Amino acid sequence: MLKLYNTLTRKKEIFKPIKKGQVGMYVCGPTVNGVPHLGHARQQISFDVLRKYLKFLGYKVKFVSNVTDIEDKIIDAAKKKGISIEKLSKKNLKSHLEDYKEIGIQEPDVRPFATKYIKQMIELVSLLEKKGYAYLVKDDGVYFEVSKFKDYGKLSHQNIKKLKVGVRVRNTEGKKNPKDFALWKISKPGEPAWDSPWGKGRPGWHIECSAMSKKILGLPFDIHGGGQDLIFPHHEDEIAQTEAGYGKKFANYWVHNGMVNVDKIKMSKSLGNFKTIRDILKEYDGKVIRYFVISNQYRKPIDFSKKALDNAKAGYERLKNIISEIHDKGTNSSYLKKFEDAMDDDLNTPRALQVLWKLIRDTKAKGKLGTIKKIDEVFGLDLLKKSKVKIPKNIQDLINKRELARVKKDFKKADEIRNKIKKLGYGIDDSKKGVVVRKNELK
Helix, strand or coil: CCEEEECCCCEEEECCCCECCEEEEEECCCECCCCCEHHHHHHHHHHHHHHHHHHHCCCEEEEEECEECCCHHHHHHHHHHCCCHHHHHHHHHHHHHHHHHHCCCCCCCECCEHHHCHHHHHHHHHHHHHCCCEEEECCCEEEECHHHCCCCCCCCCCCHHHCCCCCCCCCCCCCCCCCCEEEEEECCCCCCCECCCCCCEEECHHHHHHHHHHHHHCCCEEEEEEEHHHHHHHHHHHHHHHHHHHCCCCEEEEEEECCEEECCEECCCCCCCCCEHHHHHCCCCHHHHHHHHHCCCCCCCEEECHHHHHHHHHHHHHHHHHHHCCCCCCCCHHHHHHHHHHHHECCCHHHHHHHHHHHHHCCCCCCHHHHHHHHHHHHCCCCCCCCCCCCCHHHHHHHHHHHHHHHCCCHHHHHHHHHHHHHCCEEEEEECCEEEEEECCCC
């Protein structure tokens, strides 16, 4: 049985869906103020694997992941670039979708855009105001009164009285409490604006996900996911406004992936170690990035470094090469069970990967190809897909000379050239369709 670590309860729990055989899952998607970075890669891969494993277990999954296309960061970024918010959002979203495709991310079943759900957001803010949880600060916006929601802090496990107002919680003149957060903001001149009972304005960041997830999945739903950096204040605020407004539990399982470091230091633009997915794709295949992420348990911090990625590249290529030599079809129930046992333990992908390595190296195991195919339905590493090898000119010249020797039936010379090619890190196989070239790991 699948066990997931629930941030809400701080323990691993047996996963039990609300509706038998069905899973409703909402994962906070990107705020498209910039191009995707390694934090996005880590989150996207982690929840893509969870989604695919739920399908592997036989669940019908409705996977929702939004696009935040209206938010302070987007407005600020558009102003700096001197372009419209719509143009910036569209351009950056294109980069996100292209890069996600490179790392093997499956498109969500539903991808809601925040700007398309303004009506639902206004309805929720109105509901909160009616129930006494929200108040208007003139010429500023509508705020959620945190002290009215008794369970505030239950997700992040923080004591509300000891909570310090800092970078993540802005103080604004007129707020009843510095901890209160914005539900609706009165728009300034030149900013996007929608008509509302409080004047022309735009939604606060937190209200977006609450309104969209409720509209699409209903309440409660099974799994709400995102990065650990979203636990507070974003997910904490989502819970408060959703449960206060709708009077229902929000989600049963809160799943969060770990943070990203670069060379053992937290990734940050201010520190100059900010890496985009595109930066890494210049040197590494998208599946290598995916292999590297899967090699780490999703809740633990992950450290991107050249050495770590080089090791992942070597491991991935070696794995593919060994698998390319396997021709034993069918499935192996024993190894599939070991794979499931690892994945059932809060998606222990490093252990599951070890099961795969053990399988391909087990000379006595039967039914390898079918088992690899099943495992790769979850990992998404294209393990059975033939890799296109870029052949250097010197290798191609040797291949041509070998072919000439074979035509002349000089098989001794052909074997000598094959060995020379092998020493240079390439393997060749003769097939009915011609010579098949693969890159070997140099010893």
